[in-house]
Amino acid sequence: VKKSNVVSSILGKHWQQAPQNAVGKAFAPTNIALCKYWGKRNQELNLPLTSSLSISLGNKGAFVELTRQDGEHDIVILNGQPVASDASFYKKLVNFLDLFRPQNAMRLRADIQSNIPIAAGLASSACGFASIAMALNDLFGWQLNTTELSILARLGSGSASRSIEPGFVEWQAGSREDGMDSYAVSLSETWPELCVGLLIVSEREKILSSREAMQRTVESSALYPAWPAKVSHDLVELKQAIANHDFALLGKAAESNATTMHATMLSAWPAIQYAVPETLLAMQTVWKLRSEGLALYFTQDAGPNIKLLFEKHNVATIQSHFPQVEILQPFKKGKHI
Amino acid sequence: VKKSNVVSSILGKHWQQAPQNAVGKAFAPTNIALCKYWGKRNQELNLPLTSSLSISLGNKGAFVELTRQDGEHDIVILNGQPVASDASFYKKLVNFLDLFRPQNAMRLRADIQSNIPIAAGLASSACGFASIAMALNDLFGWQLNTTELSILARLGSGSASRSIEPGFVEWQAGSREDGMDSYAVSLSETWPELCVGLLIVSEREKILSSREAMQRTVESSALYPAWPAKVSHDLVELKQAIANHDFALLGKAAESNATTMHATMLSAWPAIQYAVPETLLAMQTVWKLRSEGLALYFTQDAGPNIKLLFEKHNVATIQSHFPQVEILQPFKKGKHI
Numbered sequence: 089v090k091k092s093n094v095v096s097s098i099l100g101k102h103w104q105q106a107p108q109n110a111v112g113k114a115f116a117p118t119n120i121a122l123c124k125y126w127g128k129r130n131q132e133l134n135l136p137l138t139s140s141l142s143i144s145l146g147n148k149g150a151f152v153e154l155t156r157q158d159g160e161h162d163i164v165i166l167n168g169q170p171v172a173s174d175a176s177f178y179k180k181l182v183n184f185l186d187l188f189r190p191q192n193a194m195r196l197r198a199d200i201q202s203n204i205p206i207a208a209g210l211a212s213s214a215c216g217f218a219s220i221a222m223a224l225n226d227l228f229g230w231q232l233n234t235t236e237l238s239i240l241a242r243l244g245s246g247s248a249s250r251s252i253e254p255g256f257v258e259w260q261a262g263s264r265e266d267g268m269d270s271y272a273v274s275l276s277e278t279w280p281e282l283c284v285g286l287l288i289v290s291e292r293e294k295i296l297s298s299r300e301a302m303q304r305t306v307e308s309s310a311l312y313p314a315w316p317a318k319v320s321h322d323l324v325e326l327k328q329a330i331a332n333h334d335f336a337l338l339g340k341a342a343e344s345n346a347t348t349m350h351a352t353m354l355s356a357w358p359a360i361q362y363a364v365p366e367t368l369l370a371m372q373t374v375w376k377l378r379s380e381g382l383a384l385y386f387t388q389d390a391g392p393n394i395k396l397l398f399e400k401h402n403v404a405t406i407q408s409h410f411p412q413v414e415i416l417q418p419f420k421k422g423k424h425i
Numbered sequence: 426v427k428k429s430n431v432v433s434s435i436l437g438k439h440w441q442q443a444p445q446n447a448v449g450k451a452f453a454p455t456n457i458a459l460c461k462y463w464g465k466r467n468q469e470l471n472l473p474l475t476s477s478l479s480i481s482l483g484n485k486g487a488f489v490e491l492t493r494q495d496g497e498h499d500i501v502i503l504n505g506q507p508v509a510s511d512a513s514f515y516k517k518l519v520n521f522l523d524l525f526r527p528q529n530a531m532r533l534r535a536d537i538q539s540n541i542p543i544a545a546g547l548a549s550s551a552c553g554f555a556s557i558a559m560a561l562n563d564l565f566g567w568q569l570n571t572t573e574l575s576i577l578a579r580l581g582s583g584s585a586s587r588s589i590e591p592g593f594v595e596w597q598a599g600s601r602e603d604g605m606d607s608y609a610v611s612l613s614e615t616w617p618e619l620c621v622g623l624l625i626v627s628e629r630e631k632i633l634s635s636r637e638a639m640q641r642t643v644e645s646s647a648l649y650p651a652w653p654a655k656v657s658h659d660l661v662e663l664k665q666a667i668a669n670h671d672f673a674l675l676g677k678a679a680e681s682n683a684t685t686m687h688a689t690m691l692s693a694w695p696a697i698q699y700a701v702p703e704t705l706l707a708m709q710t711v712w713k714l715r716s717e718g719l720a721l722y723f724t725q726d727a728g729p730n731i732k733l734l735f736e737k738h739n740v741a742t743i744q745s746h747f748p749q750v751e752i753l754q755p756f757k758k759g760k761h762i
Contacts, residue, residue, distance in 0.1 A: 309685075309688075310651055310652075310654065310655035310658065310685055311648040311651045311652070311655070311685060311688055311689070311692075312651075313651055314647055314648045314649075314650050314651040315647075315648070317647065318647035318648070318692075321647065340694070343696075344692075344694050344696070347691050347692060347696040348646075348647055348648060348691070348692040350691060351646075351648055351688035351689065351690075351691040351692035352648070352688065353688075354684050354685070354687060354688040354691060355648075355655075355681075355684060355685040355688035355689075357677070357681050358712065359680075359681070359684040359708075359712075361705065361708065361709070363705060364705065365702030365703075365705055365706065366702075368698065368700060368701065368702055368705060369702065371696075371698065372698070375695065375696075
């Protein structure tokens with residue numbers, strides 16, 4: 089099964105349709121996985137070996153405007169700067185856009201405003217591909233539902249499937265070969281007290297893409313075979329924690345899931361270590377504060393940065409210990425960008 | 426099965442015997458596991474869940490003199506300093522000595538000279554209990570063989586079973602409930618070119634004993650179930666590497682075994698992280714140098730320090746990149762202490 093088969097199956101007769109609007113606009117939030125997506129069963133379609141569960145980060149994400157572009161080349165603008173056509177981000181984006189113009193007849197200009205550090209482990213590709221999928225839907229007037237958008241976004245980047253909707257989102261792994269049952273669904277629960285604290289310890293491009301890290305881990309880690317059972321366990325705990333607003337359970341399940349994912353990487357060959365010294369120090373501070381009674385947990389993605397998890401009544405304490413933290417309230421209403 | 430049953434079974438009628446000599450002396454080398462001992466099937470007897478394989482570090486270790494002591498208390502001297510009777514090291518040592526004086530009638534003075542940092546992940550308890558077992562054998566005149574000494578040393582500390590003999594040593598896990606088939610055997614191969622470089626990044630007492638870390642990992646890590654198969658695989662590779670003096674295979678198997686052991690700890694709850702920032706930096710330097718073609722690997726035990734593995738012809742290069750490294754040649758003949 090190819091990506092184009094999936095797109096054709098979802099768009100049907102609309103696949104060949106011309107844009108209905110002059111401009112397509114969309115915002116997609118980035119998301120942070122509380123239970124990670126780590127390992128693919130299909131590289132082409134970004135089908136995961138396990139389900140995963142994330143929280144969308146409110147107004148942190150990417151806003152896209154898509155317009156038709158005269159000339160021979162697509163134009164990609166990221167935060168006001170043109171992206172060179174030999175950059176890997178440009179190529180990935182054009183490959184994704186190509187899926188939606190089978191006759192290859194139309195060039196596009198994608199103007200992307202992101203308010204999160206690119207490639208610093210903050211799931212920038214998640215909100216990037218999700219916002220592009222949604223903006224295409226707007227531009228062409230396809231009127232797709234969130235399930236269809238989630239599947240299309242997944243073709244760009246697996247975790248983008250979880251960036252279509254706000255709040256808690258579960259990406260169901262599915263089992264079909266064509267992935268038509270592998271999409272994200274929104275959990276109805278909200279948790280206004282919940283806060284995420286971004287600790288950016290390094291804005292450098294990461295040393296290894298999460299795509300490569302994931303593949304190397306699946307292929308070489310002797311511990312990876314135990315990962316799917318860990319995910320199943322953590323998903324049950326996370327849903328229970330969300331249903332009961334049991335913060336200690338949420339924090340424990342999320343942190344333990346993250347450290348276990350990094351453990352699978354450390355056991356790959358060659359070993360993958362995203363932590364930098366500042367990452368270690370931040371983790372140790374979290375553990376120390378928690379041992380002193382503070383309800384503080386963390387998660388970490390395929391990068392050196394740490395995301396703190398805590399509740400609103402602890403904001404002042406967290407700020408006093410982490411002066412550089414950027415605090416987000418995923419359930420707070422507010423303007424994008 | 427109790428420790429005293431094992432001692433009685435090995436010493437037989439000699440168990441009640443008075444010392445044959447005025448002083449018992451012994452040296453035992455510390456050892457560094459190339460395939461780690463991580464997880465017990467029996468806490469009382471220190472019986473391991475898997476076999477392990479180590480290299481004894483030549484003249485780095487502990488030298489003990491045991492003498493009878495008048496009065497009511499044992500005396501323990503470590504590097505010239507009396508050890509307080511409420512220190513955990515004192516209690517562990519006295520508990521061990523008690524096994525060998527069932528009527529509890531005789532006090533001992535143990536004068537221990539160690540030339541390795543205590544409790545810094547350099548297996549100080551391994552050479553400590555091995556040297557005590559050997560010194561008791563000398564003091565009492567039991568004339569035990571190395572298999573028996575290995576079993577007795579194991580009762581003090583699991584890895585002490587591997588510190589009775591020099592060179593490459595395999596501790597066979599065994600399967601008997603009384604552990605009489607769980608002891609170390611010396612491999613006959615030597616490898617004079619092999620060097621171990623100690624990178625002491627922290628001499629602080631470690632935050633968590635390896636005993637506790639091991640137990641927490643076995644009980645709480647979702648990845649631990651995959652560890653025994655990893656050990657089986659690495660043991661085959663290590664023995665093949667030793668037989669063929671295949672340094673790249675030895676290094677890869679040892680480093681991968683160590684990072685995988687630390688991965689099982691990172692996936693424990695609460696997570697166990699022995700690395701400090703300097704540990705990370707040293708690991709990254711190793712990976713960078715290796716990517717540039719240098720045959721350099723590392724291993725790490727339950728502590729923050731790194732042990733480099735390389736061959737003699739690279740000594741000058743290693744020293745230029747790690748000015749503080751202490752280089753040991755496990756197979757070099759020489760005086761102890």
